[in-house]
Amino acid sequence: MQMDDYSRLSAVSEMICDHISLDGIDPFMQATGIFRADWQAIEPREFEGEVFAVDGSNAPLCNWSTASVNLIRAGYAVYRGREWQRTVITFEDLFMADEKLIESMFNPFLEEFFGLSGAAFKESDLERLSSYYREMQEYIAIDDALDHAKAGDLILYDGSFEVFEPLRGAVASIFTKAENRGVDLLAVAKSSSLSWGEGISLPFVPHAGLAGSLLLPGSAWYISLKDKMVDAGQGRWNGEAFVVRFCGQSHHAFRVDAPAYLAPDIRPALQKAAAYSCSAECMGYPHALFRAHRDIRIAEPERAAARRRLIASLAERGMSSLQINMLMLDFHDILEMRPSF
Amino acid sequence: MAEETGGSTPGRAADLLNRKVLEKRDTAYRIVSRNVSEYHFIVPFDLSSDDRVEVGQIFSIQDGSMTYLARVLNIEHSSNYDGHWDTTVRGTQFFDRDQIFNRVIAEPLGCIEGKSGFKKSRTLPSKFAPVARAEREQFGFLTEVMGDIEVGYLRNGSRLVEDIPVALHSSAMDHHMGVFATTGMGKSNFMKVFAASCMRLSVRGDSKFGLLVVDPHGEYLKGKNLIKGLTHLKRYREGLSCYSTDRRNASDPGVEELGISLSEIFPEDIALLYDWSPPQKDALDAISRIFDPARWLEDIQTPEGMARMMAEGFRDSTVMVLIRRIRTELDRNPYVGRRSSLANILANLQKGKVVLVDIPRMSERSELFLLSVISRYILDEYKKDASDEQERKNCLITIEEAQRVLGSGSSTTRFESIAREGRKFGVGLCAVTQQPKLIEKQLLSQFNTLVVMGLGDRNDRQQLEESAKQDLSSMDIEIQTLEKGEAVISTLGIPFPVPARIHRYEDYLHRLEKEDKPQGLISRGGFKPFAD
Numbered sequence: 001m002q003m004d005d006y007s008r009l010s011a012v013s014e015m016i017c018d019h020i021s022l023d024g025i026d027p028f029m030q031a032t033g034i035f036r037a038d039w040q041a042i043e044p045r046e047f048e049g050e051v052f053a054v055d056g057s058n059a060p061l062c063n064w065s066t067a068s069v070n071l072i073r074a075g076y077a078v079y080r081g082r083e084w085q086r087t088v089i090t091f092e093d094l095f096m097a098d099e100k101l102i103e104s105m106f107n108p109f110l111e112e113f114f115g116l117s118g119a120a121f122k123e124s125d126l127e128r129l130s131s132y133y134r135e136m137q138e139y140i141a142i143d144d145a146l147d148h149a150k151a152g153d154l155i156l157y158d159g160s161f162e163v164f165e166p167l168r169g170a171v172a173s174i175f176t177k178a179e180n181r182g183v184d185l186l187a188v189a190k191s192s193s194l195s196w197g198e199g200i201s202l203p204f205v206p207h208a209g210l211a212g213s214l215l216l217p218g219s220a221w222y223i224s225l226k227d228k229m230v231d232a233g234q235g236r237w238n239g240e241a242f243v244v245r246f247c248g249q250s251h252h253a254f255r256v257d258a259p260a261y262l263a264p265d266i267r268p269a270l271q272k273a274a275a276y277s278c279s280a281e282c283m284g285y286p287h288a289l290f291r292a293h294r295d296i297r298i299a300e301p302e303r304a305a306a307r308r309r310l311i312a313s314l315a316e317r318g319m320s321s322l323q324i325n326m327l328m329l330d331f332h333d334i335l336e337m338r339p340s341f
Numbered sequence: 342m343a344e345e346t347g348g349s350t351p352g353r354a355a356d357l358l359n360r361k362v363l364e365k366r367d368t369a370y371r372i373v374s375r376n377v378s379e380y381h382f383i384v385p386f387d388l389s390s391d392d393r394v395e396v397g398q399i400f401s402i403q404d405g406s407m408t409y410l411a412r413v414l415n416i417e418h419s420s421n422y423d424g425h426w427d428t429t430v431r432g433t434q435f436f437d438r439d440q441i442f443n444r445v446i447a448e449p450l451g452c453i454e455g456k457s458g459f460k461k462s463r464t465l466p467s468k469f470a471p472v473a474r475a476e477r478e479q480f481g482f483l484t485e486v487m488g489d490i491e492v493g494y495l496r497n498g499s500r501l502v503e504d505i506p507v508a509l510h511s512s513a514m515d516h517h518m519g520v521f522a523t524t525g526m527g528k529s530n531f532m533k534v535f536a537a538s539c540m541r542l543s544v545r546g547d548s549k550f551g552l553l554v555v556d557p558h559g560e561y562l563k564g565k566n567l568i569k570g571l572t573h574l575k576r577y578r579e580g581l582s583c584y585s586t587d588r589r590n591a592s593d594p595g596v597e598e599l600g601i602s603l604s605e606i607f608p609e610d611i612a613l614l615y616d617w618s619p620p621q622k623d624a625l626d627a628i629s630r631i632f633d634p635a636r637w638l639e640d641i642q643t644p645e646g647m648a649r650m651m652a653e654g655f656r657d658s659t660v661m662v663l664i665r666r667i668r669t670e671l672d673r674n675p676y677v678g679r680r681s682s683l684a685n686i687l688a689n690l691q692k693g694k695v696v697l698v699d700i701p702r703m704s705e706r707s708e709l710f711l712l713s714v715i716s717r718y719i720l721d722e723y724k725k726d727a728s729d730e731q732e733r734k735n736c737l738i739t740i741e742e743a744q745r746v747l748g749s750g751s752s753t754t755r756f757e758s759i760a761r762e763g764r765k766f767g768v769g770l771c772a773v774t775q776q777p778k779l780i781e782k783q784l785l786s787q788f789n790t791l792v793v794m795g796l797g798d799r800n801d802r803q804q805l806e807e808s809a810k811q812d813l814s815s816m817d818i819e820i821q822t823l824e825k826g827e828a829v830i831s832t833l834g835i836p837f838p839v840p841a842r843i844h845r846y847e848d849y850l851h852r853l854e855k856e857d858k859p860q861g862l863i864s865r866g867g868f869k870p871f872a873d
Contacts, residue, residue: 041457082436089361112354140358280434281422287436294421 017201032196032204033229039212042220042244044278046269049153051079052145053294056138056158058130060175061310062328067098071306074137076145077292082276086179087295090144091137092309097129106166108135113140114173121167132164139170142185143177151182154272158285158293160189161237161257171237175259175340184269187257188244188289194230204230208243209253211335220274220324222256222266224318236270239263244270246277250284343669368439371469372402380411380449380465382472383442386418394445397819397829397840398498401661403474404466407454408479412837413498413817417443429612448815450837453482456751459836477504486835488513489547490538492531492792493843496827507841509535511542511549512788513833514737515769517760521777521805522794526612527826529560530738531792533846536561536571539695541853547578550769551736557708559701559739562590569847572596573695576854582689585699586676599681599698604635610713612745614706615666624655624663625806638667662728673707683718690719691733705745712740720759735767743772744779760784786810790832794843795823799833811838 003339022028029035056074063069075089095105095260102121110116123129138159145155153177160173178185194204212221222244240263245253258266273286282290298306307328332338358537374381380402384394393763402409420441422772435441452462461481480502488510495505509518522528532554542548554561564570564582571581572595582598585591591598608628617625631649632640640646642664650660671677689696698715700708721734738759740746746756759770761784771786774780777798785808793813796802802821806814811831813820816838820829826845831838844852 036530046785058779079436084437084439086362086364089363092359092361108353109357112357125370144358144360278434279436281436281440 014230014316015200018200020180020206021022022207022210023098025214028196028207028211031198031229032208033227034208034211034223036215036226038223039215039221041085041216042267042270042274044220044274045268046081046275047152047154047272049080049084049150049272051272051276051286051288052137052149052153053079053292054141054155054157055289055292056134056141056147057298058113058134059298059306060127061094061303061307063126063330064327067096067101067169068126068130069310070095070097070133071303072130072137073296073298074132074340075292075296076296077288078145078148079276079288079291082279082287084291088141088144088148089296090141093269094306095133096132096208097126097133097311099124099126099129102129103135108285109136109140113143114170116169116173119169121166132167135159135163136167136170136309137268139167139174142174144172146177146181146183146233149181149183151183153316154184154186154269156273156289157185158289159187159189160255161187161239161259162241163237168237175238175261178259179261184262184272185259186266186269186273188273188286189255189257190285192255194241195226196230200223205243205253205255209251212243212245212253213251217258218278219245220248221245224263224266226263240266242266242270244273245284246270246274246286247284249278252284256286293340295335349371353747358540360600365439365492368561369442370472372466372472373388373468374727377463377465378449379414380409380447382445382447383419384445385439386441386443387438394443395498396822397816399450399475399480399494399840400445400447400472400709401479402466402470402472404470407452407466409452409462409466409470410450410459411478412450412819412840413445414448415446415818417444417446437572451690455480458482458485461836471782477502480505483835488832489542489549490535491844492534492830493828493841495540496840496842498515498840501842507830507839508538508688509830509832510834513549514771515546515764515767516789516833517736517741517764517769517787518771518790518832519777519780519788519805520773520792520794521796521801522828523775524826525822526777526795527828527843528794529558530826530846531794531828531843532771532773532846533561533571534849536581536695537574537695537846537853540571540574540577543580543693543695544577548693548734550709550737550767551693552695552697552699552737552738552739552771553686553690553719555698555700555708555712555715555741557700557703559587559590559699562699563597570852571695574850574853576856581697581698582587583694583699584682584685584686585700585701586703587699590701592657596683596699597682598675599700600682601674601677602679602681602683603638603677605681605683605715606638606677607634608637608752609715610710610717611667611670614710615712618659618819620655620659621662624650624659625690627653627655638671642668647685670707670710673704674710684714686715687719687722690736693734705742709745712746715758716756720766722761723763723768733767735769737769737771739771741773741775743770743774747772747781747784748779757781760787775801777801780804782808790826790830792828792830793823794828795825796820799853807859 004242027244034214054076059071061071072095073092077087107119142155142157143271149155163171191206194206195201222242225241239257239259243253262269263326277284277286279287311324343607369384370382372380372382382804394413396413400411410550449462452460454839470549472739475497482506487508489508490511491506491508493507495502495507520528520531536554539552565574581597585596586599608625612625628637631653647660651657686696719736759768763769789810791809793805802817816829826843828841828843829838830841
């Protein structure tokens with residue numbers, strides 16, 4: 001079959017063009033209520049303090065429909081200027097996702113680190129449960145970073161503060177701690193579902209980035225989404241969302257969330273972040289987050305090794321190979337003719 | 342990576358977390374791969390010149406109670422990133438210098454476990470086991486396996502490990518030794534250091550073999566161009582017997598004028614000097630049948646002698662060529678006459694002395710002739726005495742430019758026979774050459790001690806690698822990059838090819854002269870370090 005044989009190819013291509021292309025910035029500004037003056041240039045400003053970049057990683061080991069086991073890791077990388085100082089792993093362990101065990105898995109952490117008790121979880125999707133658990137561990141990593149940060153330091157979190165409702169208390173606790181310590185805290189999301197337009201859902205952050213490139217070429221910039229016609233969940237998590245281009249040499253823009261205590265005067269925090277976002281390794285993205293991602297991610301060999309250790313442990317406990325096979329087998333391995341274990 | 346069970350996270354929180362901190366320096370100098378036969382570890386790419394890693398350096402890897410030793414084979418640029426970023430201007434804007442590094446590829450030498458000594462390793466160190474430059478402590482076991490003929494110090498890369506002298510075993514010398522180096526890399530210096538150590542052993546009564554050195558360049562006796570000779574080692578001068586064809590040198594006390602009697606020259610000594618036609622070869626072979634072996638050289642030159650040869654069916658032109666060439670050689674070698682030094686030479690060798698035959702300005706052909714006569718005499722005498730070998734020391738015969746007589750196309754079998762069967766009678770060869778590729782591979786494989794001092798020619802290195810008893814193939818780059826005076830020594834009794842820096846002869850001489858009194862050997866071998 002050739003591409004031309006797809007009957008809907010041209011129609012889909014047309015729709016993609018409609019989604020991605022931006023025919024002039026005026027329609028975008030009219031629809032979103034953003035004005036040219038809303039684009040604020042950022043002068044990168046180096047500082048003496050440290051940048052903490054928090055990230056997490058989640059690798060599925062096995063899944064038997066009613067429950068699953070994932071390897072979770074969370075932590076942060078610390079920089080002083082361009083110099084990496086250390087990477088701290090705050091959590092690295094297995095998480096068993098089972099709807100009926102949720103509270104016993106989450107509550108000890110929520111109570112211990114954020115003083116939250118009786119958080120109510122209603123989630124049956126195992127993948128989401130694992131993601132929430134990883135997010136909770138990331139908040140604990142932020143909490144740990146706050147314990148080691150000094151006033152004026154910057155903490156960057158890979159993600160968004162617009163979170164799963166039962167974890168909002170944890171985020172609120174972190175905001176309070178960060179404010180009390182005088183630490184700048186920002187969440188930087190590499191992807192965002194923010195959209196604009198009435199007929200079809202147009203991607204907001206990329207289009208804001210294209211518009212910014214035209215208005216402030218060669219410059220880092222930011223726009224506040226407060227009171228704009230974009231639903232960024234403001235009000236639900238006690239903070240504000242921004243779109244930021246950290247490096248004038250890059251065309252990539254990111255959604256950035258800031259707690260309410262920081263949002264009114266966000267410029268100094270963005271200046272600090274922009275000063276270290278033009279590395280050769282990852283142009284346009286805060287370099288500390290790049291390093292945190294690489295240091296904390298669970299690579300495939302690690303996942304495979306954890307899986308082997310789990311199998312060995314099950315065998316030691318007397319599980320038969322038939323049982324282990326049933327537990328560990330992903331039928332896709334058979335369909336793809338891959339060796340499973 | 343440091344694990345923090347408590348740290349700043351108190352009580353129950355610490356139990357819930359498993360906090361680990363990875364800091365600068367934590368990733369370098371740790372084993373990251375690869376298998377039992379090859380270890381990899383990384384080092385910062387911008388090390389200072391003092392800390393820079395070099396091919397040939399030996400590193401130790403501590404893994405529990407085991408200490409592994411590994412020698413650097415190669416160093417590669419590497420990083421944790423894919424792609425070709427380093428060829429663009431972006432390479433100048435990298436933040437994470439720790440992610441760009443040099444990958445060191447090392448060959449395992451073996452391991453030490455507790456007091457059980459050194460052994461080959463059948464396993465590999467744990468992943469991330471720490472790696473450090475091996476120091477005296479890790480090399481300590483080598484002092485136990487070194488021999489008694491000191492030639493230099495252990496070298497780790499360019500650094501000397503002065504506490505560990507490198508010494509060959511006397512007992513390995515009848516298994517033949519090869520000294521290989523291109524011009525100017527220190528062959529003569531090595532031989533003088535080697536001879537000085539042998540003189541020392543002789544005077545101390547510890548010698549186990551006599552060393553014969555035939556010197557066509559006149560540099561061993563008194564030295565040359567401000568470089569000192571063996572006679573300058575006054576403290577151990579008694580361990581040296583000198584013979585010279587140079588009247589002026591021979592006038593010195595302690596140097597005897599060399600003499601070889603006509604009766605000690607055999608037709609085969611003449612045979613190796615020229616290319617002969619088949620009839621000429623037949624005529625040479627017939628000589629020992631036709632003439633009295635003790636007088637053949639004189640008899641064949643007389644009209645009667647010529648007539649006897651022709652009576653055997655040889656044409657006059659054939660016999661004339663023989664006689665002409667014999668006369669040429671006798672004219673060229675005026676030391677051939679009535680008097681003979683051979684018995685003395687033999688006696689001194691059997692006493693375990695260093696015997697230096699000084700033949701300055703002698704032609705290459707005459708040198709070969711003399712070497713042939715002396716070595717044949719020695720081998721014949723050692724064969725006779727083989728039954729009471731307890732009475733005499735073994736013997737090591739040095740051949741300079743050994744490719745002339747041990748090459749695959751060489752016309753003599755004299756030295757080949759020593760290489761092949763000399764060991765049975767306690768006679769070894771010390772072949773010195775800058776072209777090992779020209780030495781017959783089978784003969785080279787008889788050499789159990791190799792002193793390799795820098796060979797630029799790939800074919801030379803390959804020839805040695807294919808013939809060596811110990812695996813030298815992985816050391817190709819190191820041998821190629823050896824500097825003057827540096828050597829890799831592969832020998833019996835020492836478990837791996839040892840990197841060494843050969844003593845500078847003048848320094849060693851100075852050290853030996855300052856010895857107050859004979860000092861005991863450290864266990865089985867090696868000198869105690871001297872405090873200069």
